[in-house]
Amino acid sequence: MDRTPGLSVRFKLTLSYAGFLMIAGVLLLAAVWVFLLRYVPDRAMLINPDDRPANGVFPIRSALLDVFAPRAAAVLAFLLVFGLLGGWLLAGRMLAPLTRIADATRMATSGSLAHRIRLPGRKDEFRELADAFDAMLARLEAHVAEQRRFAANASHELRTPLAISQALLDVARNDPTQDLGEILDRLHVVNTRAIDLTEALLVLSRADQRSFTRTPVDLSLLVEEATETLLPLAEKRGVTVETSGDVAPAFGSAALLLQLTTNLVHNAIVHNLPEKGTVRVETAVGPETVVLTVENSGEKLSPQSALTFTEPFQRGTERVRRDHAGVGLGLAIVQRITEVHDGSLTITPRAAGGLRIAVQLPAPPARFTDRTSGQ
Template identity: 50%
Template sequence: MPVTGAAPSRERGLSLQAKLALSYAGFLIVAGIALFVVGFLLLRYVPDGNLYRPTGEYVPNRGDLIDVFVKYAWWAMAGLIVIGLIGGWVLAGLVLRPLGRIADAARRVRDGRFDQRVALPGRRDELTDLADALDTMLDRVEHTIAEERRFAANASHELRTPHAIIRTMVEVGQADPTGRDVDVLLQRIGSTNDRAIATTEALLTLARVGRGGLSIEAIDLAALASVALEDVQAEAEARSIRGQVSLPSVEVTANRALIGQLAANLLHNAIVHNEPGGWVRLTVTPGDRWAALTVENSGPVLDPAVAATLTEPFVRGAGRTRTESGHQGAGLGLAIVASIVRAHDGALEVTARPEGGLLVHVVLPR
């Protein structure tokens, strides 16, 4: 039974270089035969019989010319065969050299070296198009595999903590049956489990965005931002956070669900990592080829170097692991935003405000 994914077993045949060399030689032979036939047709117009010039000098007739023509035609045909085979072999080798480079790169990728690229130099032709398409495919494969590995590593790392906490709480409750408070224990287990569920959902979103293949359409960026703002309105009012909004209508070409989640993540972060009585400023800026979404908020002062790393998974700034409102994040909100922006070929800038808080600037193609 053949192994799934294994290369099929094939009998060795003529190489492509040999086939091309034979085809070049065959073309020259056909061209030689055509010239041979044309020569014979032309010799038909030479008179037959003994011919003499007026001076009495003998002139070759048709039969004489045919004998000489056939003799040297066979030598010329043999030369064409040799030139066709040798020259065809050399020319085919030069033409097919890029294919060997592509095949070598494909074999190394098959062996697990996903960082291998063809990087074929030269002007654009069919072979460079093939090499560029393969390099693009390898970029996507390497990126997808890296995302999957990062997802597995992040999931195993981040989900270990809530599971360990639940296990510890259960063991403590079992060790002291008389002194345990079942309601408090269940409440803590439920909160920890909710955190694990939220982290898992964020990780799944991060992996889905990283795989690419998004369906895009023309959407109103301001309308999606308005919906996200309405969703966090109650949370903002509970913490007395003021909102400043400027949302002119502008269309972008993007995935509706992901851009909605991007706006929701930015506004949610701006509120939960804010200070009571603070403010959040939401702005949409239209441009000729780009549209910008900016979320700025007050809050604790952050180190600019730390702010630049907040888009990495599970990176939390100082004081942002648990906020005054009791929110404990997984450190994936801005990581998901960064992945969504990359998937749409946009740009993301996260800056720490000198007065405190963050300024997040997202640029998307229109």
């Protein structure tokens, strides 16, 4: 935005330094003058023993003023020049860190987020500001890189069902002998996958925007709703789902927390043993937090591979071809919903195989807890 031209900060500081020095000089000269007036008499008797008629009373203060005034003016002029020059140099030295910060800001505005100020020297106010700005640039650079990677992966994932649909349509148009029913079934599957991916992207976007109202939510009720919804899928895959725990009041968006719970249970059912798999869902309450834990049986996983599961579109090669395998955003959505609710997500491989995923969320404020318990 355009700003009205005015004096620079350096010039203002220079005038401030020079003005303060001038005021100090005037006060000092005034103190000297008051001292002289107090201890120097107004008049003095001049006595000449050799010349009696020449004896008389002569003024001293007026003569002193004639001598003091020009010298005081010279001192004030020197202080003014010294204050302006010295103030200009001091202001430039003091504002040098701000110049480096401003240069870094302009580079960041132009799109260069890799630059860092790295201000040397002791940790003063300018150093703290520069370090905070460097930390902000690092977070922005990581966020932009993550968004670019996410956009590239999302584009790739969306392009795949669209390309398959295009190929199926070309086959149906160019080969009349093909079974249209089979083609329609395959198109339905591909289209369903594209819809699921789009809805997952929308959920992830809404979670990133934090545009939701926080209300008290009982995680145990969300667990019941999610397990009932996914029970047919569990029965189809031969997975036993067990739930336990106490009432677990959380604070946030009921819709997003239900999405989180559903994703965790769905992930535990799908990525399980081929037969006789198990899923355990438990809620627990701590002093200031509530914990939702989902455990499942499955193949043995390394801690290093578990760290990548929350990355968007990160899936094992064996999982991609299974039915109901999802779109690769399940745990990424879980992590984002957990983060926007100021919680933490822990993924731990089980020694017997499978995963243990724990979501820890803050408990509701006391006023909401008291209101809920009183109803």
